Amino acid sequence: MAEVTIEWYIALSTVLFTIGALGVLMRRNAIIIFMSIELMLNAANLAFVAFARHLGDELLGGQIFVFFVMTVAAAEVAVGLALIVAIFRSKQSINIDEVNVLKG
Amino acid sequence: MTEYAFAPLLLLFPLIGVLFNALFGRRFVQPALYEGEDQEEPVAHDHATEVHVDVYEVKTEAGEGVDVDHEEVDVHVHDADAHGALDQQHGEIHNDPTGERWSGWFASLMSLSAFGVAVALFFSLMGHDFHGAVVPLFDWFRIPAADFHVPWAMQIDTLSVTMMLVVTGVGSLIHIYSIGYMHGDPNFSRFFTYLNLFLFFMLILISANNYLMLFVGWEGVGLCSFLLIGFWFDRVDDDGVPMNANAARKAFVANRVGDFAMILAMILLFWTFHTLNFNPIFDEAIHLFEEGQAVSLFGMQFSIATVLAAVTTLFLIGAAGKSAQIPLYVWLPDAMAGPTPVSALIHAATMVTSGIYLIVRSNVLFEIVRVAAEAGDVFPAPTLVAYTGAITALFAGLIAFTRFDIKKVLAYSTVSQLGFMVAAAGMGIYVAAMFHLITHAFFKALLFLGAGSVIHGVEHGHHSLHDHLQHDDLEPEEHGFDPQDMRVMGGLRHQMPVTFWVYLIGALALSGIFPLAGFWSKDEILAHAYNPDYGFFPVYIILTLAAIGTAFYMGRQVKMVFFGEPRHPAAEEAHESPSIMTIPLIILAVLAVVAGAINIPYIPFLQEVPDHPHGFNLLLEQWLEHSIPSFHLSAEGLLNMPYKPPVFSIFVGALSLLLALGAFFLAYSVIYGKRPTEQHEEDPIREVPVFGPIISAFGVLPLDTLYMRYLIPGFNRFADWAAYRLDWAFWHDFVHDNLIRDFFVGFSRFASDVLDDRGVDGALVEGSARFTRAVAGVLRLTQTGYVRNYALGLFLGVVVLLAYFLLVAG
Numbered sequence: 001m002a003e004v005t006i007e008w009y010i011a012l013s014t015v016l017f018t019i020g021a022l023g024v025l026m027r028r029n030a031i032i033i034f035m036s037i038e039l040m041l042n043a044a045n046l047a048f049v050a051f052a053r054h055l056g057d058e059l060l061g062g063q064i065f066v067f068f069v070m071t072v073a074a075a076e077v078a079v080g081l082a083l084i085v086a087i088f089r090s091k092q093s094i095n096i097d098e099v100n101v102l103k104g
Numbered sequence: 105m106t107e108y109a110f111a112p113l114l115l116l117f118p119l120i121g122v123l124f125n126a127l128f129g130r131r132f133v134q135p136a137l138y139e140g141e142d143q144e145e146p147v148a149h150d151h152a153t154e155v156h157v158d159v160y161e162v163k164t165e166a167g168e169g170v171d172v173d174h175e176e177v178d179v180h181v182h183d184a185d186a187h188g189a190l191d192q193q194h195g196e197i198h199n200d201p202t203g204e205r206w207s208g209w210f211a212s213l214m215s216l217s218a219f220g221v222a223v224a225l226f227f228s229l230m231g232h233d234f235h236g237a238v239v240p241l242f243d244w245f246r247i248p249a250a251d252f253h254v255p256w257a258m259q260i261d262t263l264s265v266t267m268m269l270v271v272t273g274v275g276s277l278i279h280i281y282s283i284g285y286m287h288g289d290p291n292f293s294r295f296f297t298y299l300n301l302f303l304f305f306m307l308i309l310i311s312a313n314n315y316l317m318l319f320v321g322w323e324g325v326g327l328c329s330f331l332l333i334g335f336w337f338d339r340v341d342d343d344g345v346p347m348n349a350n351a352a353r354k355a356f357v358a359n360r361v362g363d364f365a366m367i368l369a370m371i372l373l374f375w376t377f378h379t380l381n382f383n384p385i386f387d388e389a390i391h392l393f394e395e396g397q398a399v400s401l402f403g404m405q406f407s408i409a410t411v412l413a414a415v416t417t418l419f420l421i422g423a424a425g426k427s428a429q430i431p432l433y434v435w436l437p438d439a440m441a442g443p444t445p446v447s448a449l450i451h452a453a454t455m456v457t458s459g460i461y462l463i464v465r466s467n468v469l470f471e472i473v474r475v476a477a478e479a480g481d482v483f484p485a486p487t488l489v490a491y492t493g494a495i496t497a498l499f500a501g502l503i504a505f506t507r508f509d510i511k512k513v514l515a516y517s518t519v520s521q522l523g524f525m526v527a528a529a530g531m532g533i534y535v536a537a538m539f540h541l542i543t544h545a546f547f548k549a550l551l552f553l554g555a556g557s558v559i560h561g562v563e564h565g566h567h568s569l570h571d572h573l574q575h576d577d578l579e580p581e582e583h584g585f586d587p588q589d590m591r592v593m594g595g596l597r598h599q600m601p602v603t604f605w606v607y608l609i610g611a612l613a614l615s616g617i618f619p620l621a622g623f624w625s626k627d628e629i630l631a632h633a634y635n636p637d638y639g640f641f642p643v644y645i646i647l648t649l650a651a652i653g654t655a656f657y658m659g660r661q662v663k664m665v666f667f668g669e670p671r672h673p674a675a676e677e678a679h680e681s682p683s684i685m686t687i688p689l690i691i692l693a694v695l696a697v698v699a700g701a702i703n704i705p706y707i708p709f710l711q712e713v714p715d716h717p718h719g720f721n722l723l724l725e726q727w728l729e730h731s732i733p734s735f736h737l738s739a740e741g742l743l744n745m746p747y748k749p750p751v752f753s754i755f756v757g758a759l760s761l762l763l764a765l766g767a768f769f770l771a772y773s774v775i776y777g778k779r780p781t782e783q784h785e786e787d788p789i790r791e792v793p794v795f796g797p798i799i800s801a802f803g804v805l806p807l808d809t810l811y812m813r814y815l816i817p818g819f820n821r822f823a824d825w826a827a828y829r830l831d832w833a834f835w836h837d838f839v840h841d842n843l844i845r846d847f848f849v850g851f852s853r854f855a856s857d858v859l860d861d862r863g864v865d866g867a868l869v870e871g872s873a874r875f876t877r878a879v880a881g882v883l884r885l886t887q888t889g890y891v892r893n894y895a896l897g898l899f900l901g902v903v904v905l906l907a908y909f910l911l912v913a914g
Binding site: 021024025026028033096097099100101102103104 | 883884885886887888889890891892895896899
């Protein structure tokens, strides 16, 4: 059984980030886009933790930064979900293609 | 100098008189005007216009511009009492006799006070060995950058005090006379205001210690002359022409020509000497002349004599304006339109002599030019002065032959006598000029006041005549009755004995009959001119002819006015003037008799004074020599003034006396012996062979006709052309409208339509808007409104940045 090295973590993080980015770019459902953003954030978190361990950071800067990211994500979820609820109330839909009043 | 510190009173007294009469005079003279000041008083409004139109029985009808009743008004100003009833109908205000006395006597008192100051100055000068002083009053103005300073200071010396005595002395007598003459005139106090104002300015003129202050007086007396000639400005003649106002304007305009020359002369003096004060100018002129230094003007070098030749020639023009010499004398005869006391004071005795005063005052400048001209260096301005005076004397004398107006004869006589004085000043015999000025002031004032008395009497006679007649009975020509016309007079010696005797004395004095004042002064001039050392023999000939003429026209006048039979009923009704008028006449007559004594010279062995520079004891000569520096300069050999001791020339004296007597009697008993007996008769002199036509030729007033018929219409045409063609058509229409306005309008149109509309508005303002719109039109395509597009943009941006950092910057 091969050792789980840093490459594995990076590969997993890259896959997760790619799935998240594609989700953001391609899906129309606001909830799904939201979830994709979370996916990208967590891919970044995974990379942080993996590199922190791999580089042997004694100050645990990578791990601690993850907590910051999670805090920001939580705040973002709160704001984002509120926005989605507000949009749903006015549009009766969460399809973001229908939210295009800023179209030039 | 504290000794002369009271000198400013001389100016103060007349000024107080002016203020008194100007502010309160009418309140005294016509108290009725002020009684009901709160009530409406329509009378006061048209009062001044109403009374004056009537003097020569002008029929005041609509269209004459005088808003009075359409009814003949024949009240005479001097006769207001006799027509009281008529006045009442017109609602006129009468002069209050007490108020008249207040107004007139206050003015006379101020004049007499000034005379007292002049007398005090005279005695102060005597006490100071004739040494004058300059009494500074205040600094008029100071221009430090130009090193120019004009003080207001009084030059107290023998020359100015002589003039002060004459002006205030004769002036006081005329003031007193005027109280009688102007009696009943509705503008009584205005008259005395002007008289005092005239005295004030005349005293400024003669007490000035610099040319600018002299010029203030010079202009001031010109103003007073204008005001007083036009005193009855609202009188119109039969054709509705305001002749008095016209005469006033004529005098003013003719004087402006001379004043222009005065200003130029002052500017030249200022440029040359950087001061206008008399004594510094004279000292510096002598200094420069002795050193032969050149002065720099207009960037060129001139000798001082050249500059002074120009200055003195300009002074001559100035004096010709003020002292009525050829070519500017034409205003003086017309100035007789003023009240007769004005003619006596201003236009015979005082103001018109200021030109002579100017020349005598500037004697140093004239003598420098004379010396330089003898060397042939410069224009001989003094010679020109002498000949101008002499020719004027003859020319005006000849015109006087043809006049019938009693005052016009005297006016031309004045021009002629002023010519004598100017000729004397031009020949360099300044004392004789001043001597003749003084005696002339006495006897010409006497003659004018006498003429005023005659006119007063004849007018009175004419009005008492009117009282007996109904208006309908008057002959039509009666409306043109002229109380100054000698043809209506005759035989007045019976009605007006006092006037007759004083007038005869004046006439004889003017004619130069021994031993009256005119003989001494006129023959002093003639004797000098005759003296071959002066080189003015032609002037002697001309002046002798003029003196013959003088005697002739005075003989004619005395005969026509006082002898023979009355040629008009008005002359029969004439009676003597009141004593307030005759007493000044008698005083002047005494002066006209004895004034010759002030410079009776002549007989050397009686009066020889060995240690005196001129060797002779002459009162006026010794008195004035302290103020005529060229005397001393020639005594010191600096100037070569043609001064020769005035030895009595029995030949000249006897010849001119003989000629004068002959001419007087030729006029009195031969030519005007029996005629004219009728009012409308031809003048007998016109029937004299050869001489008659010559006289008739002068009767058309040569220079006057030239000016009034050719020069002034020509000038008017030129002015018309200048106004309508040059100014309006060319300057206004063409240059302003076509060139300037059209160019400017074209430019503004270009600026508005092209620069502003298309440039600023079109290109800049709207252009930037269009550009923004165009750019925005492209950019708006990027704003799809689809979140995923923005997210893709963000993503791609991150990819690009990552690529940049990893591949390029890394």
